[in-house]
Amino acid sequence: MTHLASRTQEVCALLADGSTVRLRPACPEDRGRVLRLYEEMSAENLRSRFFAASRRSGEQAADRLCAPPGPGHRTLVALHGDRLVGVAEYETVGDPASAEIALAVADDFHHRGVGTLLLEHLVNTARENGIAVFTADVLADNHLIHKVLADLGLRVTRQFDGTTVRGTIRLAPDERYLSAVDIRARTADTASMQPLLRPRSVAVIGAGTRPGSVGRAILHNLRETHFAGLLYAVNPHAHAVLRVPAHPCVADLPRPPDLAVIAVPAAAVPAAAVQCGEAGVRALVVVTSGLDAEQSAALTTACRRWDMRMVGPNCLGIANTEEQVRMDATFAVTRPLPGTAGVAVQSGGVGIALLDGLSRLGIGISSFVSLGDKRDVSSNDLLQWWESDGRTDLALLHLESFGNPRAFSRTARRVARGMPLLTVDAGRSEAGRRAAASHTAAAATPTMTRGALFSQAGIIATRTLGELLDTAALLHSQPLPAGERVAVVSNAGGAGVLAADVCVDAGLAVPELPPDLVGELLALLPGGAGAQNPVDTTPAASARAVSECVHRLAESGTVDGVLVALVPTAPATAVGTDPVTALTGRAPTARTGTPVVAVRLDQAERVRLLPTDDGRTVPSYGEPQSAARALLHAAERARWLDRPQGGVADPEGVDSSGARALVDAFLTGEPAGGWLDARATDQLLARYGIPRLRQECAVTEEEAVGAAARLAGPGGGAVLKAQGPGLVHKSERGAVLLDLHGEQQVRAAYRDLRGRLGPAMSEVLVQPMAAPGTELLAGVVQDEVFGALVLFGLGGTTSELLADHAARLAPLTDTDIRELLTAPRCAALLHGHRGTGPADIGALEDVLARLSRMADDLPELAEAECNPVIARPDGVTAVDARVRLLPRRAHDPYLRRLP
Structure with a gap:
């Protein structure tokens, strides 16, 4: 070598x-x-x-x-x-x-x-x-x-x-080994981040004398927030910048700083990084944008060579509001308010919006990192830092890309047990999606892939920044709901109806209240009130009466959350009573543990936190949709925390070594990869014990007739499916002929296929007609970034058109499998529909476990699709299947290494 x-x-x-x-x-x-x-x-x-x-x-x-x-x-x-x-x-x-x-x-x-x-x-x-x-x-x-x-x-x-x-x-x-690696990774990661987020000294390289320069703005923010350590400026053309003594280069500083912020032109960045490394700097923040590939590589090499962690390049900077640090090394205008939310973003603009929103809400931040191009420090590093920093209890992420999604998912699953993790699901469009040759690959959209990651890791994924802050406000101030049942209380009937509608639209339930509770509520309220849910207190209700209604509902156990929609009314104004005092006199959650949120239709802000007399806060929203979505996200988090963590499914009777030999033999003959033929596909599925319909391959008409007689039996129907390298979507080419009875129909079908398809058909696959049942799809697709996904949903010829599928990242736990079965809309069909019996759920779970094992064993498995899978009360059968292999090497996503 x-x-x-x-x-x-x-x-x-x-x-x-x-x-x-x-x-x-x-x-x-x-x-x-x-x-x-x-x-x-x-x-x-x-x-x-x-x-x-x-x-x-x-x-x-x-x-x-x-x-x-x-x-x-x-x-x-x-x-x-x-x-x-x-x-x-x-x-x-x-x-x-x-x-x-x-x-x-x-x-x-x-x-x-x-x-x-x-x-x-x-x-x-x-x-x-x-x-x-x-x-x-x-x-x-x-x-x-x-x-x-x-x-x-x-x-x-x-x-x-x-x-x-x-x-x-x-x-x-196994899990014991991976957990040991996790502990070592967390220890190493947090130690490496100390000079970055808790530096004792900071130097700003490129701190200019010209107002408006980025370096000068960063130095200004460090001074204005009274950075607790030593502060230096590096500028060869000035003796001082903003009254901070300046030095010509890093080597001239009185002592090597822990952290250097680099804000010089792109061409000068690699040399500046080398100078920092030679001087003994421990960490870098590179705000400079526009580095080309060669400059970026040289920057990373310098960091690795001289043992420096790096944020950026092309970033807004970093901040840590701990009293013993007080560091704002960003060029944002907004000063970060000290608090308990950790923030990591790739977009500087998004970072500024989140800093402003969290400060306005009063939540504040513990630490903020603008990741930029993520050449080194990533969201994984930040999750592990927040997990152990002793301050952060809420994490907000904005990620445009994932370097190692599986490592991120594993870390997030652990961290999410201790604090809520929220993200904006950016990049949901399918632009740039590669062409897919099977229904399974076509179904695996970026939205579905990211959704699988977020769902399994317990990450709350919102659609907008506003929704992210809405949810953060609720999670910061209220307990988690035990379920999705909501009571709506309003002092205006129309507002209550509107709020109830949007709750149902969001996926929450607004149940009718029991008679005894209705009676209790009506006894508190003036005549004309209604208490079926929504509860209409009428404008004449006093703030005290509304408050008592909210308390009764929160304590009743009938609902899991209370939404209070309030509007200013003439009766309340006449007596000088603000209806909001119904919520701020004492926090309804203090005794009950049931979340309470307000909707104020006259409120200008999208969301704010109302202080209560006992020092708590209640989130108040300007629109009922915002409150409903936040409640739904909180309920989903509670459900995720309550679910068993599960163990990786390990089905019996798997022949991994036989499957490996089959794959190796195919790729030896086809180095570029390709689709397995029907025989090899059947053999591969057999290695994993996936139930299949009996089949035989026939090259001639006579072979087809004989195979049909053996498989269909007396009086049974047969199926002929043309096989050939270009016949992937057979139904679209008319290459599948069903329910053939007797020799003459089989002969006529064979001749028809041969006449229409000609050389494209190399042979026919003969099967018996499958017993009727629910047609489903189960498959695997390898995503270039996320790895293997297992998909499940509605199958048959309309599978791609109806797009009713869900996915989870392999390897699946038993909990993942159960959730995957219930995620598509067609899940209701599995329990019986219009006379059909319920499907064998255990057999379906077993098929998904076997597909997951196959995906985990074989990185070469580019696509595997079983469609349709017929589900019946007595079991499941894969009627048709196809597998595509590509030459790929196994990659351990949990092996400790830096980007």
Whole structure:
């Protein structure tokens, strides 16, 4: 392996202390570095590595490790800057599925996570090469390595033999392993973000003297918010900027700053980053836009080379309102109000709008990061920061792209258990969607894909920024509703009816109240009031009466939330009573735990928070639609929190190795990939135990007649389906002929297909007529960014036209499967409709679990569609199926590495 080839496989990752190392395969040029690693080791550590304090052992190891890799031998090295600080290797001996490992780390890099990180990447490489077991011989008193192996998260067994211990490590990453990786990732991530979000010193590079310059505006904001640390300006043409002493370059600063904000022209950004790295800067915020690909790559390389985390480029900046930090390193006009909402955006304009909205509501922010082009720091980093910063209890995201959606989803699922995560579902259009060859691929729109991610991760996805702030206001101030039942209370009948209508339109329920509760409410209200729901208090009702009605409803257990629609009326005005005092005298939620929201049709603002006498707040909306959507989002969050987290479905009777062999054989013959023929498709589905209709392939008319007789049986109907490379949508080509009885009909059908399709038909697929049932679609499609999705919904020839489908990201948990079955509108058909019996739900769940396993096993699976799947009370059957394979390598989305 050449040095250049090793470089192309280089990845960067974070150590436990937040510093960055580069990992790559070893190459011959590394011999001197590896030898130096062993030469600088203490005698004790040499003994632990080689079982003897021999310098000669180090030379032999360097020779072996840096030789070109042979079959069954791989070596990874870790570099910090230009220094090699760790090396790990495996080598198979006899059994190709088992390998012996060895690990060495520089003395001064112990306890920083180098060995664990190398092992994680070595495990990934080994699994890609078919290795299932690692073995390691370790001295019994080498407690450090014993702890590394034990904490890895994989199943380890030990066998003692005198002074040595032989450890056996099973390379089957499960939830325990992924959770251990999560903990290590969170520790490393938050440590690396400290210089960025809690810097003790900041330098603004490009702080201009000209009013209106971006660098000057950032320096101004840092001064005006009284940044708690040391503040520097870098400008070679000035002695001071805004009364902050200026220095010609970073190297001239009195001490290296933790954070540098770069606001220089694009062409100068890479050099500025290099200067920061050489000076010892720990983090960068690059607000400059317009960097080309070469400049962006040089910027990222500098950050990795000198161990710096970076926000941007092309961003608005960052802020942290903690009292011990007080940092506003943005060029926004709005000053961020201290608070508890974490905000991460890609668009600077969206960031300004959210800063303004959260400040106006009084929620404020804990920290704000404008991610820009996301060359390094991403939403994943911010989620882990907010999870552990001790301040954030609400997170708002605006994401235009996802670098690693599966890692983001896993992190979000965990973080969302502790705080609400809200996002604007930006980019919902299908512009730029690639052409899809199957109904399944066509159904997997960007909207559906993102919806699957958000739904599984527990992220509240709104359609607009206004809706995002509406929901944030409710979640910040009110408890979660236990369900979707809402009581509407109004002092004007028309307003109550309008509010009830929009609640139902949003997906909430407005139930009729029980008679005893109706009686209680009417006893509180003046004559002419109505209390069936909506509750019409009439304009004559006092604020106290309205307040008591709200309390009774909230305490009744009959509803899960109360919406109070108020309008100013002449009777209230005449006695100087503001109806809003019905909600602000004391918070209705203080005793009941039931959310209460207000709608004030005379309110100019879209949403505001009304303070109550006991120090709480009640959200007040200018439109009932805003209140209804916010209540629905809150109910959906409560439902997500209550659902079981579930475990990944693991169906029995799966032949993964047989499926792998089939895929490898096909791609060997078709290196560019393509559609499997009917025989291979049937064989692949059989490997996963997916129930299929019996079938035979026939090339000649006589073969078709014989197959029909065998499959249909006496009196039964047969089906002929033309097969050929271009016959994907068969029904559109008239390539499917149904319900053929007897030899003559089968012969006539075969001749018809042959005559119309000619050379396009290579053979026919013969099947018996399927028993009637509900026609469904179940399939898999690989999204280039999000990975494999499992789709389910209405099937048959109108599947794509009616577009009644839902999707979830694979691998599916049992909870995901249950939700996927109920998500499409056609789900009601599964319980029986107009005389048809209910479908076998258990069998449908099993099919989805098997498709999920197939998608997880086979990254080459570009598309797989079972359509229709006939669902009946006695089981399910895939009547037609097609599979397309493409040459793809497996990619572990949870392997720790930086972008």
